[in-house]
Amino acid sequence: MEPRSLPARNTVQRNSSKKRKKKKKKRGFLRFVFRMFMTLMVLGAIGAVWLFFTPSGENMRYLAADTLITTQHRHWAKYIIGEEELKKRVAEYNARFEQMGEEKDTHTITRPATTKTSAPKQLVEIEEVSGSGYHGYVMTVNDPTKIRLGVPGKRGKGEKVSSMVKRLGAIAGVNGGGFADPNWKGNGFKPIGVVISQGKLYYNGLGNKESTQIVGIDKDGKMIAGHYTLNELSKMKVQEAVTFQPRLIVNGKGLIRNAKEGWGIAPRTAMGQRADGAILFVVIDGRQPGYSIGANLYDMQNILLERGAVIAANLDGGSSSVLVKDNEIVNKPSSEYGERYLPTAFLVFEHPEQVDIPNIWKGLNPKDIDPGKKK
Structure with a gap:
């Protein structure tokens, strides 16, 4: 009988050994968790000191x-x-943005003369651009007189830029001015400030204000950006314009002094002009780690200065930033819902004189437009 009892004792010993090992592992795991917790606490304290005291x-x-x-x-x-x-x-x-729009702009443009032997430039050229944390595109429109301001085709709701491009037969398009956007769920139909298209005032949401900061182009293709009254805009024969700010470049010099003044990092859209008249649209993607976080206004200013801009201004950005060429979206808009519905877009046409862009706000009182109502 004795030999039979030995396996029983061995089994008890093995079970006891397993329990000791489990307890040891548990204690080791608890020590690891405690050490990790203390490490995080120390790092958090160091981080807090750095954030608030340096x-x-x-x-x-x-x-x-x-x-x-x-x-x-x-x-x-x-x-x-x-x-x-x-x-x-x-x-x-x-x-600061208001002050940046006050200096009188004196820039002039000299469109390059074309000859029978000179090779014609492409109307639209697109290049990729990237920097620290951002990626995007620069679209050059070599003939500024080919640009028109597109507006939605139906009342009550904005329109995607890609839809405007297709509906109106444009070559390319970029998002334009801002709009009332309650809780970031706006319908894109109520612009901020003014909208001027084909030389006519399409929308006036200034209320009691006499002036606004605009971004646009006059009848000769010269870019206009800064603080102006409606009377001044009329005398200057401004053809296409939206309200937005700030102006980034005036008379060839940048107005954003450093990155610290760059108003954070975000998807961005900006417009500028070279001395030869070419219009530059910069669209930077953002809020997409691993691809592009976004740019600040100082980045946008430098991109435009490097390409010879003598005047430039910020346009609506964030999830509105979009560049469309040949009915394709070139960039990667940051909105999780895709392209946003917008009230305005700068569009490029081969034959803009043949384009009909009706005033969708005609007869409407801005006070009666519900920016959040879905239709």
Whole structure:
């Protein structure tokens, strides 16, 4: 009988050994979790000290806050810099942007003469552009008189730029001015400020204001950007224009002094003009880690200066930024819902004189337009 009892004792010993190993593993795992927790606590404390008590940390906090200010989550910025500082920051930007639109623009354009032997330039040229954290495109329109401002084809709702391009037979298109966008769920039909198309005032949402910052082109193809009254715009024979800000370049010099003034990182659209008259549209993608985070206004300014812009201004950006060429979307819009419905777009036509763009806002009072109603 004795030999039979030995396996039983061995089994008990093995079970006991397994239990000890399990306890040891459990204690080891708990020690690992504790050490990881303490490491994270220490790193968090070091990070908090860096963010709140060093100049570089403060710069990072304000960069993050400025980036949030350009999104639908603007209110989150108060958790980074405080609510009062957020209000102050927005007010400072608005005041600075207004001031950037005041200097008198004196730039002139000299369109290159064409001869029988000279090879004609392509009307539209597109190049890729990239930098630290951003990727996008620059579209050059060599004849500025070929640009018209497109507007939606139906009342009550904006229209995608790709749809405007196809419906009106354009070669290319870029998003234009801003619009009322309650809770970032607007229908894209109520522009901010003014809309001028084919030399006519299509929309006037200024209310009691006498002037606005516009981005556009006059009858000779000269880009107009800055602070103007409607009377001034009429005298200047402005043909195509939207309201937006800030102006980035005037009389050949950049107005954004450094990246710190760049108003955060976001998808962007901007428009500029060279001395030879060519119009430059810059569209930068953003909010897509691994591809393109976005650009600040200083980046946009430098891209345009490097390509010879003597005047330039910011256009609506964020999820509105889109570039369409030959009925194809060239860039990667950041909106999770795809292209946004917009009130305006700068469109390029081979024969703009043949294009009919009716005023969709004719007879409507801006006060009666519901920017959030879906139709």
